[in-house]
Amino acid sequence: MKNILWSVIILCLSTFLLQSCSKPNGLPNSTGKTLEMIVVTNNKEQWNSRVGQTIKSFFGQEQIGLPQSEALYSMVNLPEEAFIKMYQSNRDILIIDISEKITKAQIENKKDFWASPQRVIKISAPNTESFFKIFDENKEGILELFNMVERERMINAFKTAQNIDIANALSGKFNFSLILPSAYKIAKQDSNFMWIRKETLEDSQGILIYSYPYIHENAFEKDIIINVRNMMTKRYIPGPAEGSFMKVADQVIFPLTKTVNFNELFAIETRGLWETEGDYMGGPFLSYTLVDEVNNRVITLDSYVYAPSQNKRDLLKQLEAILYSFKMAEISKGA
Structure with missing residues (x-):
């Protein structure tokens, strides 16, 4: 049989993606509904701008292969000042930080940071144009990271019975x-x-x-x-x-x-x-x-x-x- 060569690529993230970081065991169980994502933005205006629309258009796109329209993820927006401890145990968290104080666009990927299982992705950028560029280059990989933690939560639950x-x-x-x-x-x-x-x-x-x-x-x-x-x-x-x-x-x-x-x-x-x-x-x-x-x-x-x-x-x-x-x-x- 002809060998099938497969290069293992879990993510297709750009070089801006920083090394993921995990915390030790003993974290609280993550919370949140199935396929529910918390999106933290600098403010509500940002969520209602082109930045928020770009995020909503991608993660809220229709899941293919269903007989009726259902989004990939449902999203809850919180401005950064409202992102208090009670929300930090959510399973899927996307944080957006756009500020001129930031020198270059980058992505931080954190596994089991405040709870477990959990995925926290933070996208930092000095301006909106650099945000759009890094998001577009890495959005498919980010989606798969969230999908992985959704599957992990379900498999862990199935193991108990x-x-x-x-x-x-x-x-x-x-x-x-x-x-x-x-x-x-x-x-x-x-x-x-x-x-x-x-x-x-x-x-x-x-x-x-x-x-x-x-x-x-x-x-x-x-x-x-x-x-x-x-x-x-x-x-x-x-x-x-x-x-x-x-x-x-x-x-x-x-x-x-x-x-x-x-x-x-x-x-x-x-x-x-x-x-x-x-x-x-x-x-x-x-x-x-x-x-x-x-x-x-x-x-x-x-x-x-x-x-x-x-x-x-x-x-x-x-x-x-x-x-x-x-x-x-x-x-x-x-x-």
Whole structure:
């Protein structure tokens, strides 16, 4: 098999990014709603200016792959004099400081500074133009830093009530692990497939895991990923009506893919919508496709949400966190 080279790049931040700093254990638990960010500005006027609009436009942009409009992050603005201790335990904090006293634009990245888990990012700049430049160069990396701490908080919570039976089943069948809460149950499994789901009266969250031999690099192409998903869901995920089944709703919004650093592994992230052939169910899905080079196989970790008449961003983020808890066994082949 041709080796897949992947240079591990967690961030794509410019040279202005200062070294991150962490505090020792013993910090209070961080607070804040899921995907809620506190943005500290010099004053309210700054938040209402082009500076604030630039921040709101980026972090408040629509999350792709959802059936209704939901922002990446909700934001609460505080002028710096109002940023008192009670707010410093928030999980996601962005601080903006623009002053002529500052000699050059820079970014400070602090992990678990006032609480844990927490990410505090401070952008300092001598003027607005230098702020716009450094923000534009580093905004994607900053977003991923906040996403990482959101996933960390969820994974930590899931660990407190982990479903050990599913963990053992995954290890035995696929030779890797995921951290799933106890409410999840195995709905169906086959030699190279497993369907795990959690059902409530209001919503449903599901995870599909499947693997197949790695033959060619086209396994990472969007059409191949979608075709394999449709094949698996038609075979294993029936709808409520006789003959109905799950499929990708590519006539509504064509799925979007991108390359991601998935726990230091090369992977393709796919986001889109699913629907039910022969019925009216549907919702968003999120998957990661990667290669287990030791065992020469493609692994897809897929997830979906069904929550009619509800917002789905937070439910999908929970599934994203579960998928990011993925960990291959240390010894893979012949285990």
